[in-house]
Each structure stands twice: as C-alpha cells, then as structure tokens.
Amino acid sequence: MNFRRFFLIATPYAWLLALFLVPFLIVFKISLSDYAISIPPYTPVLDPSAGWEGFKTFLSELDFENFVFLTEDALYWKAYLSSLQIAAIATFITLLVGYPIAYGMAQASDEWRPTLMMLVILPFWTSFLIRVYSWIGILSNEGFLNQFLLWTGIIDTPLAIMNTNTAVYIGIVYTYLPFMVLPIYSALEKLDGSLIEAAEDLGCSRASAFWLVTFPLSKPGVIAGCFLVFIPALGEFVIPSILGGSSTLMIGKVLFEEFFSNRDWPVASAVAVVLLLILIVPIILFQRNEQKQREAGL
Amino acid sequence: MAQPANRPVFAPWNDPEEKPLIQFKGVTKKFGEFIAIDNLTLDIFRREFFALLGPSGCGKTTLMRMLAGFENPTTGQILLDGKDLANVPPNKRETNMMFQSYALFPHLSVWDNIAFGLKRSPMPKEQIGPRVEEMLRLVRLEKFARRKPHQISGGQRQRVALARSLAKAPKLLLLDEPLGALDKKLRQDTQFELMDIQEKTGTTFVIVTHDQEEAMTVASRVAVMDHGRMIQVDTPDRIYETPNSVYVADFIGDVNIIKGTAAPSGDNKYTISWAEGQPPIIGTTAAAIGKDTPVHFAIRPEKVAISAEKPADRANALQGRIEDIAYLGNISTYKVELANGTMIKAQVANDRRLARRTFTWDDTVWLSFTDTAGVVLLT
Numbered sequence: 292m293n294f295r296r297f298f299l300i301a302t303p304y305a306w307l308l309a310l311f312l313v314p315f316l317i318v319f320k321i322s323l324s325d326y327a328i329s330i331p332p333y334t335p336v337l338d339p340s341a342g343w344e345g346f347k348t349f350l351s352e353l354d355f356e357n358f359v360f361l362t363e364d365a366l367y368w369k370a371y372l373s374s375l376q377i378a379a380i381a382t383f384i385t386l387l388v389g390y391p392i393a394y395g396m397a398q399a400s401d402e403w404r405p406t407l408m409m410l411v412i413l414p415f416w417t418s419f420l421i422r423v424y425s426w427i428g429i430l431s432n433e434g435f436l437n438q439f440l441l442w443t444g445i446i447d448t449p450l451a452i453m454n455t456n457t458a459v460y461i462g463i464v465y466t467y468l469p470f471m472v473l474p475i476y477s478a479l480e481k482l483d484g485s486l487i488e489a490a491e492d493l494g495c496s497r498a499s500a501f502w503l504v505t506f507p508l509s510k511p512g513v514i515a516g517c518f519l520v521f522i523p524a525l526g527e528f529v530i531p532s533i534l535g536g537s538s539t540l541m542i543g544k545v546l547f548e549e550f551f552s553n554r555d556w557p558v559a560s561a562v563a564v565v566l567l568l569i570l571i572v573p574i575i576l577f578q579r580n581e582q583k584q585r586e587a588g589l
Numbered sequence: 590m591a592q593p594a595n596r597p598v599f600a601p602w603n604d605p606e607e608k609p610l611i612q613f614k615g616v617t618k619k620f621g622e623f624i625a626i627d628n629l630t631l632d633i634f635r636r637e638f639f640a641l642l643g644p645s646g647c648g649k650t651t652l653m654r655m656l657a658g659f660e661n662p663t664t665g666q667i668l669l670d671g672k673d674l675a676n677v678p679p680n681k682r683e684t685n686m687m688f689q690s691y692a693l694f695p696h697l698s699v700w701d702n703i704a705f706g707l708k709r710s711p712m713p714k715e716q717i718g719p720r721v722e723e724m725l726r727l728v729r730l731e732k733f734a735r736r737k738p739h740q741i742s743g744g745q746r747q748r749v750a751l752a753r754s755l756a757k758a759p760k761l762l763l764l765d766e767p768l769g770a771l772d773k774k775l776r777q778d779t780q781f782e783l784m785d786i787q788e789k790t791g792t793t794f795v796i797v798t799h800d801q802e803e804a805m806t807v808a809s810r811v812a813v814m815d816h817g818r819m820i821q822v823d824t825p826d827r828i829y830e831t832p833n834s835v836y837v838a839d840f841i842g843d844v845n846i847i848k849g850t851a852a853p854s855g856d857n858k859y860t861i862s863w864a865e866g867q868p869p870i871i872g873t874t875a876a877a878i879g880k881d882t883p884v885h886f887a888i889r890p891e892k893v894a895i896s897a898e899k900p901a902d903r904a905n906a907l908q909g910r911i912e913d914i915a916y917l918g919n920i921s922t923y924k925v926e927l928a929n930g931t932m933i934k935a936q937v938a939n940d941r942r943l944a945r946r947t948f949t950w951d952d953t954v955w956l957s958f959t960d961t962a963g964v965v966l967l968t
Contacts, residue, residue: 488659489692491679493757494709503705507696 315567322560323353333557357561366545367562371569373540377456377531378524381463385520386513388464389471393512394505396472397479408476411469423462423533430458430534454536462530467523471516478512479505511584518577526566542566599809600824601634608671610635610761610793611656616665618651618817625651627817628665638787638794640808642801642840648817649797653763656795657686670760680709685759689766691750693738699749700725700734706757724752727786744775751783755790764796768803780806801841805829813837829889834968838887843922845893845933851884851965859965861886864929871904874965888963893935895923895948896955904960909933911952916943923948925956 324333335352338345361367396407414422429435430452437449452458482505490500506513528543535541542562549559601607609632618626625648633639641649654660655667658679667674674682685706693702703724707717725731728748733741738749747767754762767783768776784807787794798804804811805825812822813836821833832838835846847870849863854871859878861870863886870886878884899906909925912932916939923935935956939946948954 483690483692485688485690485692486694488657488679489686489688489694490705492657492684492686493706493753494680496680499709504694508694510696 318560318563320353321556322357322558322564323355324557325352325356326555326557331556332554357557358565360558361561361565366540367542370540370542370545371565374525374527374542375569377459377463377539377541378521378527381460381467381524382517382521384460385464385467385471386517389468389516390475390509390513392468393472393475393479393509396476397482404480411472411476415469419466420529423466423530426458426462426465426534427453430461453534454539456535456539458534458536459531459539459541462534463520463524463527466530467520470519470523474515474519475509475512478509482508511580514580515577518573518580522570522573522577525570599636601637602632602810607634609633610637610670611795612666612668613652614666614668616655616662616667618648618655618660619663624817626655626662629817629819631812631819631822633793633795635793636791638784638796638807638809640804640811641795641797641814642804642811643799643814644840645799647814649814650765651817652814653686653765653795653797656761657684657763658682683760684763685754685757685761686763686765687750687754687767689769691738691746691770693746693749693753695738698735698737699730699741702738702749703753703756705753710757720756724756727755727789728752743770744779747771747779751786755786755792758790759792761793761795764794766797766799768798768800776803777806783807805841813840815840831964832887832966835885835887835966836968838885838964838966843890843934843936845888845890847886847888847931849884849886851878851882852880853878858960859884861965864927864931867907867927867929867931868905870963871960872963872965873961876965876967878965878967882967885966886963887966888958890922890934890936891920892958892962893933894957895925895935895937896957897947897952899955900957903957906955906957907933908953908955911948911950911954914948914950921946923954925954 321333324335326332327334335349337349341348392411396404396411399407427434431437432449432451432453434453436452437446440446441449452461486504486508487500490504491497495503526543526546527541528547531539531541531544532547535544546559546562546566549555549562553559611631611633613629613631616626616629617624627648629652641652643649651660655662656669656674658674658677658681661675669683694705697705700721703721704717707720712720721734722731725734728751730745730748730752733745733749738746741749747770751767754764764783768779771779780803783794787807794807796804796807805828808825810822811825811828813820813828815836821828821837823831828837828841832841838844839846847861847863849861849870851859851861851872854860857873857875859872859874861872861884863870872886894900894903899908907927909927911923912926913924915922915924918939920936920938923937925933925935927933933956
C-alpha cells in the first residue's frame with residue numbers, strides 16, 4: 292500500500308469525519324440528553340476530569356425520551372409529513388418548469404448555449420436571502436404582481452399569495468430551478484440527434500419520438516435534478532419563514548423554533564436526527580442512480 | 590455485383606419497359622446560398638443496390654436525407670413508386686435508413702431496438718415477435734437479443750442497425766456510410782453479407798459511401814457525384830473501364846493521366862502528341878474528335894506492362910527508369926520516370942517470390958500498352 296494512495300483516499304474521509312460525522316455525533320448526543328436551564332442548555336455534560344466512573348454515569352443519564360416525545364406531539368409528525376408533501380409538490384413543479392427550459396437550451400444553436408447557461412446560473416451571483424426577500428415585493432398585496440393584475444383589470448381585489456403555501460412553492464421553484472435545469476440539460480445535450488431522426492424514420496411522430504426516446508434518455512438527468520431539489524427543499528427553513536404564513540408547517544421552521552425560541556436543544560437535535568434519517572433514503576437512491584448511470588457508461 | 594453466367598443479367602436501367610422505383614426530376618437543394626444538389630435527374634430501379642459515391646460535401650448525404658424525408662428539395666420532384674414524396678414526413682415514408690452512427694436506442698435491448706419500428710406500424714402484436722426473431726436470424730444475433738447496445742461489439746451493433754432498418758420491410762433501404770466505423774477486414778466481410786441480405790430480402794438499397802472500393806464491391810450501379818452533380822452513373826466495371834471524365838477516372842482507383850493533343854488517324858484511332866521527344870500515344874475512342882483537340886489520356890497502372898526489351902507487338906512503348914517500387918504483397922507498383930520527367934505507374938502481379946524479382950531501382954525499362962488499354966477523355 293503506497294502512501295500516496297492512502298493519502299488520496301484518507302483526505303475525503305478525514306473531511307467527512309471532521310465536518311460530518313463528528314458534528315452529527317455531537318447532535319446525536321444532545322438529542323439523547325435532557326433539557327436544562329444552564330449553559331449549555333442540556334444535561335449531562337461529559338466531564339473528562341471525572342475519569343472512567345464519570346463517563347459511566349454520563350452514559351447512564353442518556354436516553355431516548357426526546358424521540359418518544361416527538362411521536363407523542365402531533366406537531367412534529369405533521370411537520371414532517373407537510374414538509375415531505377411541500378418538497379414533493381415543489382419538486383414536481385420545478386420539473387415541469389425546468390424540463391422545457393433544459394430542452395430549449397439543448398435545442399439552441401451552439402453559439403447561444405453558453406449565454407443561456409449563463410442566464411440560468413446568473414441568479415447565484417446575488418445572495419439567496421436577498422432574492423427570496425425580493426419576492427415579497429412581487430407577491431405581497433401591494434406587490435408588483437397584484438398591481439399589474441389590478442391595472443390590467445383581470446382582478447379587482449389583490450390576490451393573497453404572500454404568507455401562503457403558494458408563495459412557498461414559488462420561492463422553492465424559483466430558488467432551486469437551476470439545480471433541475473442543469474442536470475437535465477447535460478443529459479439532453481449528450482443526446483445524439485440522429486436517435487430522434489431514427490425514431491421518426493421508424494414511424495414515430497415528433498411527439499412519440501420525444502416520449503419514447505428523448506425522455507427516457509434524459510431520465511438520469513431528471514432523477515438527479517429531482518433529488519437535488521427535493522433533498523434541500525425538505526429541510527428548507529429560509530423560504531417558508533420569509534414567504535410562508537403561520538399555517539405553513541415545515542420541519543425546518545420547527546427545528547429553528549426549537550433551537551432558538553424554545554432553546555430546547557435536545558428536542559431540536561432529535562428533530563434534526565430524524566430529518567437526517569428521512570433524508571438518507573432519497574440520498575441513497577440518488578447515489579444508486581448516479582452509480583447505475585456510470586455503469587451504463589452513459 | 591458479379592452475376593453468375595446462367596442467370597439473365599440484372600440491368601433494369603437498360604430496359605425501357607421497366608418502371609423506376611425512385612425518380613429524381615430536376616431536383617435542386619439549396620442551404621442558403623450553398624447549392625448542395627444541382628438540378629439532378631436520376632432513376633433508381635427495384636432491387637438495385639445503388640451506390641452514391643463522392644468526396645465529403647459532394648451532396649450524397651443530402652440526396653439520401655431527401656429520400657428519407659429529413660430534407661425537402663428546394664425545387665424539383667422526388668417520386669417513390671410514382672408518388673410524389675413532397676410533404677410526406679419521414680414517419681409516413683416506406684423508406685428506412687441505417688444511420689452512419691447506427692443511432693441505436695441505448696435504453697432499449699437489441700430485441701426492442703429491432704421491434705421499435707414494428708410496434709409503430711399497423712402490424713398485429715402477435716406477428717411482431719416472430720418478425721423480430723426472423724431479423725435476428727438474418728443478421729445472426731439470436732444470442733444477443735437481450736443485450737443493450739453498449740454490451741455488444743461494433744460489428745454486432747452495425748448488424749442490429751441493419752436488422753432494425755429492414756424489419757419493416759421497406760420499399761427502399763438507405764444506408765449512410767454503413768461500414769465506416771468497422772475495421773478493414775470486418776468491413777470486407779460485411780460487404781458480402783450486405784449483398785447477401787440484399788439479395789435474400791429483395792429490397793432496393795441505396796448506399797452512401799466515400800469508399801470507392803466498397804461502392805465497386807456491393808453496387809449494381811455507382812453514381813459518382815461532385816459538387817451536387819452526377820458526374821457518371823454506371824455499372825462498376827464501366828465506371829472503372831470507361832470513365833467519362835478525368836474526375837471519375839481519377840476518383841476511382843489508380844490512374845496515369847497524360848495531357849496532350851489528339852489527331853485522328855482513322856478507324857477510331859487517335860494519335861496523341863503529348864511531350865517533346867516522346868513518341869505519340871495511340872489511343873482508341875468512339876467519340877469523334879477533331880484535329881488538335883486537347884485531350885487527356887487515362888490509363889490504369891495494371892494495364893501498363895513492364896519489360897526489359899522493347900516489345901514489338903504493342904502499339905505504345907515508352908522508355909524510362911524505375912524511380913520507386915511499392916511492394917503491396919500481392920502486387921507491386923513501379924513508378925517509372927520517363928526522360929522528360931513524367932512519372933508513369935505500372936502495376937505487376939507478384940506471381941514470383943520477391944527475391945526473384947526481375948527489376949529493381951534505377952533499372953532502365955520499357956513500359957508498354959495496347960491502343961485499346963486506355964481511354965481518351967475530353968473533360
């Protein structure tokens with residue numbers, strides 16, 4: 292075993308260990324602790340000076356009662372379900388919006404593609420927070436959208452979009468659209484144009500050639516895009532707290548409130564651990580999709 | 590295509606009663622200012638194996654894409670079986686195409702690739718399976734039916750593409766550089782396989798190729814194209830033996846071309862004076878050429894004999910010095926420099942072992958050919 296190879300493999304593992312596993316273990320440990328009015332706001336705290344006996348008492352004081360609590364209060368599982376639902380619907384809408392954009396980009400002539408790509412990436416040049424805030428100016432009762440619709444006479448009372456789930460959907464779709472467009476575009480861009488011609492030659496109409504050839508071949512991109520939107524959307528906090536209303540129930544918001552409003556770190560940690568467990572399922576599926584694609588040599 | 594002696598010669602183009610399957614009538618295709626096809630008129634007959642041959646950019650691919658329906662003529666008409674093809678989209682044409690890149694659907698198995706067109710046709714479901722099996726047998730891929738295209742070799746992929754394009758039994762099969770991606774040995778085997786399949790299925794094949802050897806091997810007729818025009822449409826042997834222009838003579842095979850001025854010497858014979866100090870060349874042509882007409886005399890290297898002594902019985906004999914010898918195994922090409930600096934190539938079959946070769950570098954030799962061996966060309 293040569294040193295260079297070891298070093299090459301060790302670096303990402305050390306990174307994961309220090310920045311993912313260790314913080315996760317700390318959060319997991321807090322989730323097993325009890326709430327306390329102290330600094331830090333939980334007990335027990337491991338005291339290395341107490342030695343082996345101290346460690347044993349420390350372990351004996353850890354328990355799963357916070358997780359049990361999560362199942363008892365309907366707020367939590369409702370928040371999880373509601374988050375799953377909002378993330379799933381938002382992902383689907385993003386797909387509906389993103390696919391035509393990616394398709395259009397892939398069909399564009401070579402000279403236009405870099406410009407179109409730039410336009411998709413351009414929003415990242417501004418702060419995410421500012422972009423979400425600016426939607427208030429568009430969606431609120433006195434916002435541009437309502438003013439425009441009132442001016443055209445389509446509506447006579449302002450639409451209440453702000454502080455509803457609709458606003459949250461708009462925010463998520465807008466924010467995560469590039470994550471959907473780019474993987475689909477990269478799948479469509481690789482597509483050999485003669486495949487479509489071959490499908491037409493063998494009797495397909497334009498539409499059926501799309502559904503039988505283009506879409507199945509862009510599926511890896513669609514799956515990748517959906518995961519890239521779904522996973523962060525599930526734990527999203529900023530968008531529902533800025534654009535959503537009091538009825539918008541999302542686990543990110545609950546998590547925030549437990550940590551900062553209630554200062555109940557152990558329960559908040561338990562919420563975070565469960566969220567992670569929920570996310571592991573799609574993440575593993577995503578990894579498998581990527582691997583399958585590599586194996587297929589596509 | 591070589592025909593056995595006991596069968597009538599396949600030559601529908603010589604039969605005025607025969608109705609062509611495809612007719613191009615004054616077809617022009619422009620891309621912007623660029624003229625890809627220039628006022629082309631051409632008939633292709635049923636069961637023909639028709640080769641479109643030419644350098645890249647000569648318009649042969651455009652011609653094929655117009656037959657498939659991916660391009661429409663700017664002016665003129667294309668008829669298939671007497672019906673105008675204008676405004677008939679590719680999916681409604683009774684033509685199928687085998688693509689240069691094969692264009693196999695990577696997400697479908699070999700079986701599903703072949704069945705793809707059949708499933709889109711009015712064929713009843715229970716007939717699709719047997720038809721696919723039949724196609725798999727035809728291209729000898731029964732064992733690979735469940736594989737995906739990336740799990741088989743290039744030669745196998747080529748055969749899947751062929752089976753897929755033949756599955757719907759099209760009136761016309763278009764092959765766009767079908768063998769371009771195969772190595773030479775496999776290509777030669779596949780050429781014979783293609784001819785075999787063409788004969789078995791009785792389909793009309795139109796093949797696009799830039800490989801003149803391939804066109805000569807497979808085709809019943811070859812069309813040599815240049816700059817969107819048909820230069821010559823003829824059987825392979827006539828293209829080779831009696832090219833109608835310097836372009837065709839030069840494009841097909843190896844040739845010596847000598848520029849000179851012709852003077853009739855009776856009996857279809859012409860005396861071509863071509864260089865100071867060199868004896869004039871005696872050539873034959875049926876075309877009537879006036880005195881002092883500038884002509885090109887084209888002669889194939891294999892029709893030039895090489896000898897140590899001046900042969901008495903041949904109409905033409907030129908003396909020179911062996912400048913170079915290219916040994917190709919079965920044949921050797923001698924490059925002989927004449928006294929005035931002209932290079933003439935002569936090809937000799939190596940029927941003896943190399944060590945017993947009669948001539949070597951710098952030998953003075955005589956090149957000779959009969960008065961009918963070459964062709965006299967005006968253009």
